[in-house]
Amino acid sequence: HDVEQVLIGSMLGDGCIGCYPKYRDAWFTESKKIEHIDYLGWKAKILSEFGGSIREREGESGLPHLGSRQFKAAVFRTFVHPLFTQLRHIWYPNGKKVVPEGELQKLDELGLAVWYMDDGSYGVLTRSCLISTGSFTLDEQILTKDAFKEKWGLIPKIIPAGKGYGLDFLVSDTDKLLRVMAPFIHPDMVYKLGHIHPDNLGRINQMRRAYLERRRQREKERYHSDSTYREHILEHNRKCREEVRS
Structure with missing residues (x-):
């Protein structure tokens, strides 16, 4: 078999x-x-x-x-x-x-x-x-x-x-x-x-943290280098604040 x-x-x-x-x-x-x-x-x-x-x-x-x-x-x-x-x-x-x-x-x-x-x-x-x-x-x-x-x-x-x-x-x-x-x-x-499998959990968590950190760095770099993207983020944040106040 x-x-x-x-x-x-x-x-x-x-x-x-x-x-x-x-x-x-x-x-x-x-x-x-x-x-x-x-x-x-x-x-x-x-x-x-x-x-x-x-x-x-x-x-x-x-x-x-x-x-x-x-x-x-x-x-x-x-x-x-x-x-x-x-x-x-x-x-x-x-x-x-x-x-x-x-x-x-x-x-x-x-x-x-x-x-x-x-x-x-x-x-x-x-x-x-x-x-x-x-x-x-x-x-x-x-x-x-x-x-x-x-x-x-x-x-x-x-x-x-x-x-x-x-x-x-x-x-x-x-x-x-x-x-x-x-x-x-x-x-x-x-x-x-x-x-x-319990032996994998530490490695999985480490890889996830590394991925999230890389993504955060990419978004930060884009925010500072791409004015259109920066304006989009600022406008989105402004609308969110207005919704919270209302």
Whole structure:
């Protein structure tokens, strides 16, 4: 069961199944930031029957106009196995990764947690969750949204995110979503549990205070540099004082 759910969650997330023409069978692979190598090791342990190893590598990323930056990553890759060949036919029917409805129907809380740990994020200011689904088609977004409603009574909103889409959860749904996944979240990813985990509260409060201070500074700078904005604020304050007096 754990193997199946880790594979489903990973394939919805950052996992890939590769195959060279000269090989009869395929393999599973996934890479993570070096900071999350323990999380990747947890996956490797669950998939240990397929062998493989984790290696560190260095690379370069960035946009041309912003300049590149060096990064370190951890890459896990299994040995080839007939199971991955079968799964490749399911997840890559035409050579491009899809979201198979049958696999989505098998998804349970463990698989959901793996998917969220791969592609989910918690908004400190909004207290809500977002799962990045940028590689999904719009039809697959709708299919996934329906699965959340059917399985857990959650109704995420499909929103633009980056170059694709994302599944955005209301604050009320976020609380339920996080509690459903919490028992399966790896220690490396506890920060993604947001307000429901006590270890995160100090960091959340600190980030909120920092954000409010930055916003206050921006408004102060705009007040002194933008005469139109300053007149608008002064007029608004004047009207408020008059309303209070009356």
